[in-house]
Amino acid sequence: MMSSIVQINNKLIINGKEVEQPKSLFFKNTVCQINDKVYINGKQLKDGKWRYTFKSLFFTLF
Numbered sequence: 509m510m511s512s513i514v515q516i517n518n519k520l521i522i523n524g525k526e527v528e529q530p531k532s533l534f535f536k537n538t539v540c541q542i543n544d545k546v547y548i549n550g551k552q553l554k555d556g557k558w559r560y561t562f563k564s565l566f567f568t569l570f
Contacts, residue, residue, distance in 0.1 A: 530558035540567045
C-alpha cells in the first residue's frame with residue numbers, strides 16, 4: 509500500500525493524519541518510502557514515536 513506524504517509549512521501529513529515532524533541533526537527534509545514504511549530525516553515511526561533504526565539510517569543514506 510502506498511502512503512500519501514505531504515509537507516507544508518513545517519506540517520507533516522501522512523495518509524491524511526497530521527503527525528509530528530521528526531527533527532534531526534544529520535538530515536534536512538529527507539523522505540524515503542520503502543514498501544509501506546516511511547523514513548523521514550533518518551528516523552522511522554515506531555510505536556507512535558520517531559526513532560533512529562538501522563534500516564532508517566541505511567535507507568536515508570543509500
